[in-house]
Amino acid sequence: MDESGYPEEEAPLGDDEREALQNDLVDVESLKALLAPRGIKGAVFYCPDCDEDHYLGWDLLAGNLQELLEQGESPMHEPAFDPDPNEYVSWDYARGLLDGYENFSDEALGEVADQLAVELTSRGWPGADIKSLLVRLDLPNASEEGQESQG
Secondary structure, eight states, rough: OOOTTSOOGGGGOOOHHHHHHHHHHHHHHHHHHHHHGGGOOOEEEEETTTTEEEEEEEEHHHHHHHHHHHSSSOOOOOOSSSSOOGEEEHHHHHHHHHHHHHHHHIIIHHHHHHHHHHHHHTTTTOHHHHHHHHHTOOOOOOOOHHHHHHH
């Protein structure tokens, strides 16, 4: 039992647990968008209760997290029918990949945009055309310094 008198598995979700689950739910949707087009169907989790790996598709995983948020407990799980382990990644791997992807997009896209602007400037593109292209590609605007130093 926990401090509130509930058995450990029946204790209501705390605010921190609820926030972590909501973050996981957002991550699942992001991972599905990122990995499903590459043939990754979901994540694999080791289950110490049955001493087996459980393969959960992105939608099933999202549904389980949503039910855990709403009901406070995870639904009974059915094992996937003959899953191909090559089509699933571990949750730790998926989270690490997402973290790297998000950090790349936050930190490195500005550098990529700057490099692209320098290259296009060296090929004679006007600054206004470069900025227009960066906007259409949803890249951050290249620094004025990068364009001026090459212009």
